[in-house]
Amino acid sequence: MPSYPLHHGIPLVFLGLSLAWYEYRLAHTVPEPYMDEPFHVPQARLLCETGSLLPYDPKLTTPPGLYLVSTALLLPLRLLFQAWTDVSWTCGTTALRVTNAILGLLLYLALVRHMGVHSAVDSSPARTGTGGRPSSPLGGRVWVALAITSFPTLYFFHGLYYTDTGSALCVLTAYTLAHQGKTISSAILAAFAILFRQTNVVWILLIALEALYTSLPTSSHPHLVKEAHLDQTANRTSPSQMLHGTGILIRTILFNPSSIFPLLPYAAVIGAFGAFLIWNQGIVLGDKMNHVAGIHLPQLLYFSVFLTLATAPASLRPSSLTRHTRWILQAPLQYLLACLAVLAAIHHSTLAHPFLLSDNRHSTFYLWRWFLSRPVIRYSLTPLYVFCIWHCTRSLAARANYLWCLGYLTCTAIILIPSPLIELRYFTIPYVLARVQLGFKRPGLLALLVELALWFTVNLGTIHLFLERPFTWPGHEEAQRFMW
DSSP states (O other): OOOOOOOGHHHHHHHHHHOOOHHHHHHHHHOOOOOTTTHHHHHHHHHHHHHHHOOOOOOSSSSSSHHHHHHHHHHHHHHHHHTTTTOOOSSSHHHHHHHHHHHHHHHHHHHHHHHHHHHHHHTTTTHSSOOOOOOOOOHHHHHHHHHHOOOOOGGGGGGGSHHHHHHHHHHHHHHOOOOTOOHHHHHHHHHHHHHHHHGGGHHHHHHHHHHHHSOOOOOGGGGOOSSHHHHHHTTTSSSSHHHHHHHHHHHHHOOGGGGGGGHHHHHHHHHHHHHHHHTTTTSSSSOOOGGOOOTHHHHHHHHHHHHHHHHHHHHHHHHHHHHHHHHHHHHHHHHHHHHHHHHHHHHHHHOOHHHHHHHBBBHHHHHHHITTTTTHHHHTHHHHHHHHHHHHHHHHHHOOOOOHHHHHHHHHHHHHOOOSSSSSSGGOOOOOHHHHHHHSSOOOOOHHHHHHHHHHHHHHHHHHHHOOOOOHHHTTSOOOOOBO
């Protein structure tokens, strides 16, 4: 068993102490369930105390994956104390929130593991076809994992009883197992990810493509992975390169039909989910009237800005704007067409969900009210959107193979476009998957320190607003609190 320097455990200890402090403050300031927790907590408590999920709250839109995990984590505690004391507290709000914080720690460990497996496999010359690239040092991986786990829109929900943390953990671990060629275990965990959030079924496409890539003969990999020079990969996500890569992929599978066998477990999961859709008459379990799908193309525009800002310390450089300007001058027609496409998306499919317009407890309420609701601002953001899309696709194509780029862009679009509600939480898993691809590149220590400092500053600010700056609505006595 490998041994690691003691200081590599510092990020985990730091994360654990910060989450313990967060839970302590929540328990004393907001002891009662808040926002979505009044739906999740009673259902989880019912399972924890009685072992039954019935009756299932018709207002719940997601399956019981979070409740099953919490009950399993709390069961040893109940068995330990039930002989001599009341154990109802082990199924209370604070105990349930703590199980989510535990999932946050497990997510950190899963990120360290994923980046280790990913860099170890991808550093082999046979895998890359380019002589290999050095694997990321453990010291870098642990701090990148801390940065990702501490990302504000993810860290905030480690402390509350929401599905975000467990959902990200299951998807990431399923992807890691696929990267290792453990397709059956990966498919089982991917199925469990659906129990946290139904839309995670879409990420099975990306996970299955990773399993397919792993199963392909190593001689075919050079056609699918990135080239050594960054500029040569900048066009990997262009339509012509996508078509070219798809043609290579189809030919490779035709000459190696056994390579599709690893996809069968994922096909079984998707087939079972299809049966659920027919039985449930839709993807949402409850409250279907408020969760009707639409065509919301600007979601991709919002996400491109979100991802650019979220990965800025790791990928954005002063030269990025210079290169973007050079691209505009070299391909003015492409830039014009991109701007026209963005303008068309804004004009024809901008949506404002009633929740967005009425709930001033969320940051997106203010983004819409102050900026996006104004047509002049909406359209004037077109150059920013084009830059962010260009930057994100270029940065990811420089680090990921063709299949990953294809799967990631497809899955992100399928998940975001049908959602009429602008919700930053929906961007969490796409962010996590993108950030682990960017990894840790030397000399990137200063950028990583900036990233960590920025995230923890934002976290302290948002937690302070949530805990210490409650407000009330006219005609309502209960305190309202700001959150992402």
